[in-house]
Amino acid sequence: MKQRTPDEIRAMADRMRRNAMELAFQAGANGAHLGPALSIIDLCATLYGAVMRVDPKNPAWPDRDRFLLSKGHGSLGYYTALAEAGILTREQLFSFEADGGDLPGQPAMNPSLGIEVSSGSLGLGLSFGVGCALAGRRAGRDSNVYVLMGDGETNEGSVWEAALAAAHYRLGCLVAIVDCNGMQSDGRTSVVMSAGQMPLWRGFGWSTVAVDGHDIRAIYAALRDAGRRPEGTPLAVIARTVKGKGVSFMENNAEWHHNVLTRSRYEAALAELIAASMSR
């Protein structure tokens, strides 16, 4: 796949945000997880726009990089990236939250759509990624495995079981990205359950890098040389992000963790996003 420039990725992320609004509006009374999607959109755009090796014509290509959205409630950030990567058609994308459809609120494994794992229940993706990474090493592939988690998600003990295993098995091709938007369902992570991500991951034997999760160049710099090693220390990318990033009334607002997007709110959000992209 063609590697995009930072400006192209910026534009890609802008479209993803607008698409996410449209999809959430279309979902109507079902509501959608907007806040946690907006915080990961720049990460997903950089991964699918420049970092990851994927073949849109063959989503199940064995040598592809694997992306596992462990925080399944970020699906709008993920589905919109799959569409930008050319893996999902616009029509498929707009089947989001259709009854009985392929793109439910939280992803359902579907290799033909490039969806590697079913997620939604938090704390399961990293172990799954350990398995994928071991399989890649056994097969002699140099594919990377990227697992995107929420910071609240790391409250789950299973994350740390997997973190131990990844370091033990020296899975140099495994990259955990922690979307540190500082919020979880009940409020600020510092209030609900504080966790110092950097020392934790280091203590578990991982390499770490901190990055502004909305700075495309910085994300790219952090991820560009990550992985591609059959043996080595796994890498944790601690991405500082803003929940609801890009829409002022959603930013750092727990109400928008999951909410119904009314027409007036939808129009307000879209106007803001369009203005922001025009001013760039």
Next chain:
Amino acid sequence: MININAVNARNWARLGPRGTFGITLLSLAPEIENLLALSADLCNTSGLDRFRAAYPDRFFNAGIAEQNMLGMAAGLAKEGSRVFCTTFATFAAMRACEMVRLHMGYMGLDIKLVGLGAGFSMGMFGNTHYAVEDMAIMRAVPGLRVLSPADCASVAKATEAAARCDGPVYLRLTGVAGNPVVYSEEFDFEIGRAISVRQGRDIAIIATGSMVYESIVAARLLDARGIAASVIDMHTIKPLDTAAIDSVMNTKLMVTVEEHSVIGGLGGAVAEYKSRVRHAPEQLFLGVDDRFSKAGSYKYMLQRHGLTGAKIADSIVRRMDNARSSNSERTPWVDRAAA
């Protein structure tokens, strides 16, 4: 192909179900190339030490982390491997329950989860290590096949059947080293097809796992008391062999026997099916009562819960005596309803 004869049946019985599982998997490894084994720090306990020595690149220890084991297995299975996972049945079914539901059920990945030491076989380890709810849990997960072999020869057969089929399986191992032998010659083991191990036209005993042997003992004792009992080895709890149940629908009493809670296991599965049948016999549920009891040795626990051949026979005779006396004292409800 695993073949059963008197010699290996005896040797496996001596090894016990875990050792039999381990050597069977080892023997299948050359042929089934995508077969991997994982354990949650119970490699040796699950008889996999030789497998690990022979195939170091096909064994992964997940540490004392059953949830992680299921997750790793899922990633490996998704990438094309057939992955056996071993841990004690209690941790398999309960600690890692959600991973079982999502990775094995929802995603349908090719994971064979082996529950070691099910029932009371952990003896003095006590209640934390007993698993008498695992079949109820596993049976409720869509897409899972639940196997519960009767003796060590059938552990070998069930392991082979699991290793040769696609998709998720829960393999429940009951009994201990020195397990009694039910099968000492070659027999067909097919997932979902029960085995009739004894004929008798009065009552039918449907048993699973370790209780198959005890039910055969019970049936012999019942013979002496003038009750002819058939015994069915229901080695697959899901999918349930309903044709086998149909074949004994005309008996006076259907008895289910399991080293498992009376809630949700074999008895529950049989009762669910019978509820759809118009003229089904009454059912006697023999298993573990719905309460925690104090721990004890394996034999003690079987005795205490009425799960030895003699106690099974006693329970059946008592039930039949009760049925006879209540029939003579009052009109059965079916007739009352007709009146």
